[in-house]
Amino acid sequence: MTAVLKPSDALLSDPHTGDLVRCENLTKRYGDFTALSNCSLKVRRGEVFGLLGPNGAGKTTLIRTLLGYLHPTSGSCTIDGLDPADDSVAVRRQVAYLPGDARLPRHMRGKGLLEFFAEMHPSGDRKRSFDVADQLELDLSRRVAFMSTGMRQKLALAVVLGPRTPLLILDEPTANLDPTVRATVLDLVSSEQTLGRTVMFSSHVLSEIEQTCDRVAFLRKGQMAHELALEDLFQRHRVTARRTDAFPDEISIPPQLAEWIGGITQTDDRVQISTAGDLAPVLPWLATLPIEQVRIEPLGLHAIYQSVHLGETLPQLQPLAITDSVSPASVSPTSEGDK
Numbered sequence: 285m286t287a288v289l290k291p292s293d294a295l296l297s298d299p300h301t302g303d304l305v306r307c308e309n310l311t312k313r314y315g316d317f318t319a320l321s322n323c324s325l326k327v328r329r330g331e332v333f334g335l336l337g338p339n340g341a342g343k344t345t346l347i348r349t350l351l352g353y354l355h356p357t358s359g360s361c362t363i364d365g366l367d368p369a370d371d372s373v374a375v376r377r378q379v380a381y382l383p384g385d386a387r388l389p390r391h392m393r394g395k396g397l398l399e400f401f402a403e404m405h406p407s408g409d410r411k412r413s414f415d416v417a418d419q420l421e422l423d424l425s426r427r428v429a430f431m432s433t434g435m436r437q438k439l440a441l442a443v444v445l446g447p448r449t450p451l452l453i454l455d456e457p458t459a460n461l462d463p464t465v466r467a468t469v470l471d472l473v474s475s476e477q478t479l480g481r482t483v484m485f486s487s488h489v490l491s492e493i494e495q496t497c498d499r500v501a502f503l504r505k506g507q508m509a510h511e512l513a514l515e516d517l518f519q520r521h522r523v524t525a526r527r528t529d530a531f532p533d534e535i536s537i538p539p540q541l542a543e544w545i546g547g548i549t550q551t552d553d554r555v556q557i558s559t560a561g562d563l564a565p566v567l568p569w570l571a572t573l574p575i576e577q578v579r580i581e582p583l584g585l586h587a588i589y590q591s592v593h594l595g596e597t598l599p600q601l602q603p604l605a606i607t608d609s610v611s612p613a614s615v616s617p618t619s620e621g622d623k
């Protein structure tokens with residue numbers, strides 16, 4: 285399903301360019317517990333930015349600090365140059381926010397609720413909210429109390445996608461939704477970008493981030509562990525092949541390919557090579573290796589996520605050594621150029 289919002293609906297003739305969101309060394313402690321530690325981040329205008337991280341990594345804390353619901357322990361953040369700690373009302377005018385645990389008045393019917401929120405928000409737009417509800421095939425005649433969890437999520441999305449704010453922050457927008465509706469929500473997110481809005485969203489579903497985002501940040505234990513442009517990810521591949529008997533214990537990477545080839549990992553019967561960048565210069569070299577049953581696959585966010593989760597530090601633009609599918613104990617000899 286495709287969203288029907290038209291570019292003519294755009295409010296966003298924002299003359300500014302550059303970063304809409306900035307965090308600098310943001311730290312948030314709850315008592316003795318550090319939920320965010322020295323996080324720095326920039327979200328450019330007009331991009332869809334994904335926040336990834338395991339449960340408890342600090343995603344919601346970061347989002348709520350950006351909105352001024354929480355005050356940083358140290359460091360700073362701004363939205364459109366405004367500091368939410370000083371000017372949270374002005375910041376919230378710029379942002380439509382879908383919390384992970386959106387609570388809606390249970391006694392209201394869907395229709396009345398959308399009208400109410402459209403009137404409440406300075407940039408509210410009743411028609412857009414109703415359009416979104418329609419695309420999500422939501423029955424607005426029901427009371428919130430009698431809606432299923434997924435229906436309430438749809439209603440919350442219709443509330444949040446209505447106002448014409450420059451920034452949209454969605455905390456797990458597709459939680460509790462079936463696969464068809466998830467796809468519609470991702471289409472809606474992409475439409476918002478077409479309309480010129482900047483979108484930040486968190487999700488545990490890596491394929492959604494891959495499909496929708498321009499850049500992604502990985503939070504791990506409150507720290508900004510890695511940032512990645514998806515364009516860069518799509519240039520990374522993993523070559524897996526069976527070693528023939530002629531395969532040497534060590535192979536050397538031709539110097540002219542050094543910037544394309546990352547880790548080489550070998551087990552008894554197979555070899556795995558990670559690449560970054562255009563495959564064209566690498567293929568002729570691969571063809572000279574004594575290997576067979578060659579498989580080349582895009583690296584994918586999952587492999588990166590696993591590496592970040594395991595605490596590896598990944599270089600931004602250099603080739604990656606991803607070893608998630610090979611037990612380090614079984615690797616022999618361990619790689620050349622491996623991290």
Ligand SMILES: Nc1ncnc2c1ncn2[C@@H]1O[C@H](COP(=O)(O)OP(=O)(O)OP(=O)(O)O)[C@@H](O)[C@H]1O
Nearest residue numbers: 314317319337338339340341342343344345346384
């Ligand atoms: N009010 C609070 N008081 C104390 N600790 C808190 C509070 N809110 C969050 N935390 C802790 O801060 C850490 C980060 O929580 P946060 O909700 O930001 O994580 P998250 O990445 O959004 O997780 P999830 O993916 O599970 O939603 C967690 O360890 C959590 O227990």
